[in-house]
Amino acid sequence: MAERRYTKTHEWVIVDGKTVTVGITDFAQSQLGDVVFLELPSPGRKLAVRESFGVVESVKAASDLYSPVAGRVTAVNEKLTAKPELINSDPYGDGWIMKVELTGDLPADLLGEAEYKKVAEAGAS
Amino acid sequence: MVDFGGWELPQQYTSIRDEHLAVRKAAGLFDISHMGRLVVEGAGAESYLQGLLTNDLASLAPGHAIYTLMCKEDGGAIDDLVVYREAADRFLVVVNAANREKDTAWMRRHIPAGVSMNDHTEDMSLIAFQGPRAHALLPRGSSTTDDIAYFAFRPGKIAGVAALISRTGYTGEDGFELFIESGRVGEVWDAILSRGKAEGVLPAGLGARDATRLEAALRLYGNDMDETVNPYEAGLGWTVKLGKGDFIGRDALAKVKESGPRRNLIGLQTAPGDIPRHGAAVSNAGRRAGVVTSGTHSFFLGHPIALALMEGPSLRVGEKVTVEVRGREARAEVVKLPFYRGSARSAVAPAKS
Numbered sequence: 001m002a003e004r005r006y007t008k009t010h011e012w013v014i015v016d017g018k019t020v021t022v023g024i025t026d027f028a029q030s031q032l033g034d035v036v037f038l039e040l041p042s043p044g045r046k047l048a049v050r051e052s053f054g055v056v057e058s059v060k061a062a063s064d065l066y067s068p069v070a071g072r073v074t075a076v077n078e079k080l081t082a083k084p085e086l087i088n089s090d091p092y093g094d095g096w097i098m099k100v101e102l103t104g105d106l107p108a109d110l111l112g113e114a115e116y117k118k119v120a121e122a123g124a125s
Numbered sequence: 126m127v128d129f130g131g132w133e134l135p136q137q138y139t140s141i142r143d144e145h146l147a148v149r150k151a152a153g154l155f156d157i158s159h160m161g162r163l164v165v166e167g168a169g170a171e172s173y174l175q176g177l178l179t180n181d182l183a184s185l186a187p188g189h190a191i192y193t194l195m196c197k198e199d200g201g202a203i204d205d206l207v208v209y210r211e212a213a214d215r216f217l218v219v220v221n222a223a224n225r226e227k228d229t230a231w232m233r234r235h236i237p238a239g240v241s242m243n244d245h246t247e248d249m250s251l252i253a254f255q256g257p258r259a260h261a262l263l264p265r266g267s268s269t270t271d272d273i274a275y276f277a278f279r280p281g282k283i284a285g286v287a288a289l290i291s292r293t294g295y296t297g298e299d300g301f302e303l304f305i306e307s308g309r310v311g312e313v314w315d316a317i318l319s320r321g322k323a324e325g326v327l328p329a330g331l332g333a334r335d336a337t338r339l340e341a342a343l344r345l346y347g348n349d350m351d352e353t354v355n356p357y358e359a360g361l362g363w364t365v366k367l368g369k370g371d372f373i374g375r376d377a378l379a380k381v382k383e384s385g386p387r388r389n390l391i392g393l394q395t396a397p398g399d400i401p402r403h404g405a406a407v408s409n410a411g412r413r414a415g416v417v418t419s420g421t422h423s424f425f426l427g428h429p430i431a432l433a434l435m436e437g438p439s440l441r442v443g444e445k446v447t448v449e450v451r452g453r454e455a456r457a458e459v460v461k462l463p464f465y466r467g468s469a470r471s472a473v474a475p476a477k478s
Contacts, residue, residue: 057400
C-alpha cells in the first residue's frame with residue numbers, strides 16, 4: 001500500500017499509479033464533530049488543484065472540501081450518502097470520499113506524515 | 126472545549142450524536158454550572174421581582190419554579206430565566222451565563238432597601254440529569270423524587286450528598302436539575318454516571334444540549350431572542366402577565382399584544398443535508414421574509430430543524446418557504462412546535478408557543 005500524503009487543508013491522498021483516493025484526515029473529522037451530510041462531486045467532473053469539490057456538513061458547521069490534485073473524478077463513495085458517520089468512524093478506510101484519475105503530476109507541496117502532524121498540532125484547539 | 130460566557134465547556138464528551146440519543150432514550154448528564162445563580166431575599170423580595178419580571182410570582186408557592194422573561198422598558202428581552210421560590214421572601218434566580226453580569230447590573234439598579242441579592246454561581250454547582258429514565262436511574266442514597274411535580278423542587282440527597290432537587294430541564298425530557306455545593310458535586314456526577322453506565326447514560330456536552338433544547342423548541346437567548354426581540358415575537362407571550370400589576374416593559378408589551386407582534390418565531394424542517402444555520406435568510410414566495418435563529422441536524426428526528434424569526438403574521442403549518450443553505454435556496458416547510466415532545470410532564474408546564 002502506498003503511503004498516505006496530506007494537504008494543509010486536511011485532506012489525504014493515496015496514489016496508486018494514475019488513480020488517487022481522497023479523504024479527510026482523522027484530525028479534520030475530530031475537529032468537525034459528527035458528520036451528518038456530504039455534498040459530493042459527480043463522476044466525470046474535472047478538478048483543478050485546490051478547487052472546491054464538495055461540502056462536509058457536521059452538526060457544528062459546513063466546510064468546503066478542496067481537491068489535493070488535478071484530475072477527473074472516477075468514483076465517489078456512495079456509502080457516505082446513507083452513512084456519513086463513516087467519515088468519523090473510519091476516515092482513512094471506509095470513509096474515503098472520492099477517486100480521481102490524475103491529469104498531471106502530483107502537486108509538489110503534498111505533506112508527509114510527520115509534516116502533516118505538525119500542521120494538525122498547530123491547528124488543534 | 127469551547128468558551129461559553131467565560132466558562133470552558135465541552136462541545137461533546139464522546140459524540141454529539143451518541144449523547145443526544147442517550148438523552149432521548151435513557152438519560153444524559155450535563156454540567157450546567159455556567160448558568161448564573163443569584164439569591165434574592167428579604168421583605169419585599171417578591172414585589173421587587175414582580176416589578177422586574179413578566180411572569181406572575183404571586184401565586185408561586187414555596188418549592189415551585191417558574192419560567193419568565195425580564196424585559197426593558199421597550200419590551201425587548203434582557204434575559205430569560207427560571208425563578209425558584211425557596212420561601213416567602215427568598216428566591217433563587219437562574220440566569221444565562223453570558224447575561225449574568227448584565228442581569229446583575231440591571232437588577233441592582235432597581236433593588237429596594239431591605240432586599241439583598243447575592244451571587245452563588247461559584248460556590249453552588251448545577252448539573253442536569255435529563256432523559257425518560259433519569260428518574261429511575263438515580264444512584265443509591267438518593268431521596269424519593271416520585272412526588273416532585275414538574276417545575277417543583279425540594280432539598281434532599283443525591284448519592285448521599287445534599288442537593289436541591291428540581292424537576293426542571295432544558296431538553297424536553299423528564300429529569301432533574303441539581304444544585305449542589307461545588308466541593309461535593311464531583312461525587313454526585315461520578316455516582317450518577319457509574320449507576321447509569323450499563324443503562325446507556327452518558328455525560329452530555331453543549332452540542333447535545335443545543336440539539337435537545339432545539340427539538341423541544343426551547344429558546345436560546347442570544348440566538349432566538351435578544352434585546353431587540355419582545356416576548357410575543359419569540360412566541361413566549363404566555364410568560365407575560367399583563368394583569369398582575371406594573372412591571373418594567375408592561376406598557377410597551379400591552380401595545381404589542383393589542384396590535385399583534387410584528388414578527389413571529391416559527392419552526393422549519395428541511396431535507397436531510399440542508400442544515401439551516403443561525404443567520405441564514407428565509408424567503409417566502411421569493412421575497413426575503415425572515416432569518417434563521419437556530420438550526421441543527423436532528424439525529425433523533427433524522428432531518429434538520431430550525432427556528433426562524435419571520436416578518437409579518439405567523440405562517441401556517443405546512444406552508445412552504447426557502448432558506449439559504451450553502452449559498453443556494455433550499456426548500457423548507459413550516460412545522461408545528463415543538464419539533465419533539467419528550468417525557469417532560471408538559472401537561473403541567475405551559476409549553477404552548
